[in-house]
Amino acid sequence: MRRKVIACSGGCEAVVDTGVSMIKGPKTLVDNIQKLIGATLRGFKHYVSCSAVDTLPSITFTINGINYRVPARAYILKDSRGCCYSSFQETTVSPSTETWILGDVFLRLYFSVFDRGNDRIGLARAV
Numbered sequence: 001m002r003r004k005v006i007a008c009s010g011g012c013e014a015v016v017d018t019g020v021s022m023i024k025g026p027k028t029l030v031d032n033i034q035k036l037i038g039a040t041l042r043g044f045k046h047y048v049s050c051s052a053v054d055t056l057p058s059i060t061f062t063i064n065g066i067n068y069r070v071p072a073r074a075y076i077l078k079d080s081r082g083c084c085y086s087s088f089q090e091t092t093v094s095p096s097t098e099t100w101i102l103g104d105v106f107l108r109l110y111f112s113v114f115d116r117g118n119d120r121i122g123l124a125r126a127v
Contacts, residue, residue, distance in 0.1 A: 002057050006032060012098030014063060016112060016121055020103030023075065024091035029098070031090075033059070037072075039086045048076060050084040061102065068110060068123065075105055 007029040024030075037056050039046035048056070056072035075087045087105040113122040 001033070001036060001059050006036065008098050008100075012100065014061065014100045014102055016102050016107065016123075018104070018107060020101050021105065022087045022089045022101075022103050023070070023105050024089045024101040024103065026098055026100075027090040030088045033088050034086055037086060045079070045085040046088070047083055047085045050078070050082070053084060061100070061106070063123070066123075068106070070106060070109060074109055077105075 007025065025033075034041075034046045037048060038052065039048045041047075053072050053076050056076065058069045058071045059075060061068045061070065076084050077087050078084055091099065091101055109126055110123045111126045115122065
């Protein structure tokens, strides 16, 4: 975020999951992101002012040396009342690992090819 590493400074794992709508990560790291974007917890979601979305930073995931940018317009969503909230959520995976789950918020931005034969995933910017 803003050219600074805010998570996984020593590396971590990521899972691309079409069955998850949000971006999920370890609680302490997600809480840090919520704080850095000025999100406040109301119920089960972290809300931000909709008027601030254009000023919020992009968040970049670096996977195998390639940067995948997720702009605020992608990671901030609107609820049924028109209120804006962050798509970052705490994962229920073991808190001892820095595993991230990149769901639909990420996958809407990047075309993905699941190559099961070679146990790999290819990603390219969606157009």
